[in-house]
Amino acid sequence: MSIPEYPILSVSSVEAVYNGAIAALHGVDLLVGRGEIVALLGSNGAGKTTLLRAVSNLLPAERGAITAGRITFGGEDVSRASPSHLVRSGLVQFLEGRHCFRSLTVEENLFTGALGRSSSRTGVKADLDRV
The missing domain is CATH 3.40.50.300 (P-loop containing nucleotide triphosphate hydrolases)
Structure with a gap:
């Protein structure tokens, strides 16, 4: 390693x-x-x-x-x-296979999960763009 x-x-x-x-x-x-x-x-x-x-x-x-x-x-x-x-x-x-929000895309699910952080929407969007 x-x-x-x-x-x-x-x-x-x-x-x-x-x-x-x-x-x-x-x-x-x-x-x-x-x-x-x-x-x-x-x-x-x-x-x-x-x-x-x-x-x-x-x-x-x-x-x-x-x-x-x-x-x-x-x-x-x-x-x-x-x-x-x-x-x-x-x-x-986050756990795979649980399908919490089946109708959302992967990006939308990540965005939803990121909202629990104390970041602004702009900050979350910047994080997602880096990923």
Whole structure:
């Protein structure tokens, strides 16, 4: 794995459990550089959703917890940030296959999701144009 020059997201030696006993992640490492696109692949039960919940600080809502390691987004420890703060900072999780707004295009869905951030419509449009 090549190391991005300036990682926007860093996952280092993360371990996680559910209900205080069910091990879900063991020593996961991941670096994502600014502007990179990364795919997370694996079989059912491999920990993909758990990792995304950990990165979004949504594990506590599922009775899960990070027991070791560290996750930072933009240099900020996600375990100390509320999920809503992370969304406003640009860390947004969306689930494939849920078809929340089936009639909207991909761009319209992204725009709708971005409105939760405290950006103006112009700022959101600029972000979408960069993507």
